[in-house]
Amino acid sequence: MSDRIAASAHLAPSASLSVEEVCSVRHWNEHLFSFSITRPSSFRFRSGEFVMIGLPSEGRPLLRAYSIASPSYADELEFLSIKVPDGPLTSRLQNIGKGDKIFLGRKPTGTLVADALLPGKRLFLLSTGTGLAPFLSLIRDPDIYERFDQILLVHCVRQVSDLAFRELLEGQLAGDPLVQDQALLQLHYLPTVTREAFRNTGRIGNLIDNGILFAHPLVGPRHFDPESDRIMLCGSMAMIREMQAELVQLGFTEGSNASPGDFVIERAFVD
Numbered sequence: 088m089s090d091r092i093a094a095s096a097h098l099a100p101s102a103s104l105s106v107e108e109v110c111s112v113r114h115w116n117e118h119l120f121s122f123s124i125t126r127p128s129s130f131r132f133r134s135g136e137f138v139m140i141g142l143p144s145e146g147r148p149l150l151r152a153y154s155i156a157s158p159s160y161a162d163e164l165e166f167l168s169i170k171v172p173d174g175p176l177t178s179r180l181q182n183i184g185k186g187d188k189i190f191l192g193r194k195p196t197g198t199l200v201a202d203a204l205l206p207g208k209r210l211f212l213l214s215t216g217t218g219l220a221p222f223l224s225l226i227r228d229p230d231i232y233e234r235f236d237q238i239l240l241v242h243c244v245r246q247v248s249d250l251a252f253r254e255l256l257e258g259q260l261a262g263d264p265l266v267q268d269q270a271l272l273q274l275h276y277l278p279t280v281t282r283e284a285f286r287n288t289g290r291i292g293n294l295i296d297n298g299i300l301f302a303h304p305l306v307g308p309r310h311f312d313p314e315s316d317r318i319m320l321c322g323s324m325a326m327i328r329e330m331q332a333e334l335v336q337l338g339f340t341e342g343s344n345a346s347p348g349d350f351v352i353e354r355a356f357v358d
Contacts, residue, residue, distance in 0.1 A: 102193075104192060106190060107124040107126070107191045108187070109122055109183050109184065109188070110122075111185060119167075120167075121251060122165070122166055124140075124164050124166075124189055125163060126162060126163055126164045127191070133195075134155075134200065134224040134225045135200040135222075136195040136200060136221070137155065137196065138164075139151065142179055149176050150192070154167075154199070154217075154321070156221070156223040157224060159228060166220065168180060168217060197353055199221045200351075201225070204234075204347055207316060209239065209316045210237070211239050211318045212239065212321075213319065213321075214320075215321075215323045216243075216249070216323065221321055222321065223252060226238060226266070227260065227263060237275065237305060237306060240274065240277065241300065243281065243290055243291050244278070245282045247285055256278075259276070279293075292330075313338045313339050331350075
């Protein structure tokens with residue numbers, strides 16, 4: 088038995104944690120990977136929420152919040168993670184393999200959910216890095232296509248290989264059993280890269296300034312409109328704070344589960 092497997096074999100469930108099995112692992116590049124785990128039959132969540140996952144550390148669970156990348160109806164739970172060489176959790180988590188055990192929190196939560204937004208026509212999902220994860224969940228939920236006419240998913244990364252799930256997104260979820268028809272008509276994917284040559288380059292703010300964010304095939308005004316646009320932000324704190332300030336200045340109100348608004352951020356990852 089390897090050290091990795093031996094360490095995971097000592098996991099035990101508790102009132103707040105279940106022990107799940109790793110089903111698959113995919114390494115996108117040297118610093119980015121995704122993995123899926125078994126899903127307890129009693130586990131329920133709304134698309135866009137996050138949950139605590141982790142491994143044992145000196146007799147105690149070492150836990151971190153991870154957005155769930157799979158849709159709410161999926162049989163397995165999928166996550167997207169960076170690899171931090173000296174990170175207490177990710178330095179070990181990046182070495183998991185199929186069959187290993189992992190802790191899963193029993194209570195998912197979060198504000199990157201459709202219920203935290205007021206009705207609108209266009210939904211902008213603005214992400215950097217692993218902030219893509221909750222939006223992967225949302226765009227595979229049939230409900231989101233009932234709420235909005237158009238959905239634009241922006242993924243900003245440093246290098247092309249960081250564009251996780253790019254093939255799936257460029258194909259507009261072709262083959263998805265529940266949303267492929269709606270996604271073909273309503274979902275638009277806009278990847279952008281900041282440190283390598285690519286068809287779109289620059290940060291999200293650059294795409295706003297040069298108008299690319301609002302270009303065809305998106306229909307409507309070539310600017311953010313508080314009357315019809317709704318926005319979700321997930322990713323780097325710098326991006327979130329910059330966009331948050333800009334949206335408030337434009338007249339957008341921040342929403343929450345208790346009081347839906349025009350835009351939402353996941354404060355668990357920001358504060």
